[in-house]
Ligand code: ADE
């Protein structure tokens with residue numbers, strides 16, 4: 003397989019295989035009753051329950067060494083999926099039970115694993131510190147302080163995930179201002195569970211240049227035009243949206259309508275083991291549903307390379323990898 007896929011929206015903890023989490027739980031004798039199905043998959047029936055199970059599963063990640071191991075496992079899978087470049091959401095909130103004072107040590111462990119993986123498999127990782135919206139604006143500012151402390155050529159962005167129906171978006175503006183002042187690039191989940199107004203609010207209040215999901219913008223024509231004109235990039239995760247019940251099937255997913263109207267879309271897997279997906283599965287289903295060919299996927303990856311938060315030397319490597327190869 004060639005290594006020329008780009009993934010801009012992957013939660014590091016959300017990419018943990020259930021067997022990895024179950025193994026750590028057993029090592030630490032942590033009770034994870036209710037987290038897994040009988041077949042060992044993550045078990046949830048709603049978005050609210052998904053967030054609870056996610057937090058229970060991540061509670062076993064208690065040391066920098068746990069994160070080093072997790073990063074290696076996740077990057078092995080990225081290599082197997084032909085993904086050259088990944089931006090991972092890293093949440094200081096989930097590192098060691100919410101004590102943010104050790105954040106720099108966790109980040110160092112993640113980076114060390116990323117450097118090993120790059121040397122071994124050629125895969126490139128960059129980090130985006132991610133606040134958890136339903137923990138509230140004050141904790142979001144604490145995550146932004148973590149991002150400020152470690153901002154640089156590896157920790158390249160700041161974002162927000164979690165339940166977008168909690169709180170008013172404007173309450174999080176200060177955290178995003180802190181990150182912007184530290185030179186970080188900005189993205190936020192919006193327009194996944196909440197409607198088009200949430201997308202407009204993220205643009206107006208958080209002044210993000212990319213949106214996590216953003217797909218519900220399709221419900222407002224003027225907003226779709228605004229996204230197209232501004233060149234805002236959507237980190238679209240179709241398999242995640244379908245698994246969580248936002249859309250009944252692949253053909254009903256709005257990614258094709260958004261793309262056809264000139265919105266810059268990319269494809270990611272979000273939390274692949276939770277949603278029984280992988281980048282290969284996303285590509286196969288999109289090709290089936292919308293008749294997308296190799297040129298279409300090359301365009302998606304080109305958009306992702308252009309919108310990546312990495313430095314321009316790294317970006318040039320990504321764009322080079324996308325050049326058609328002589329047979
Ligand atoms: N955290 C991890 N995955 C998420 C998603 N799909 N939406 C919101 N928060 C998340």
Ligand code: ZN
Nearest residue numbers: 013163214272
């Ligand atoms: Zn996400």
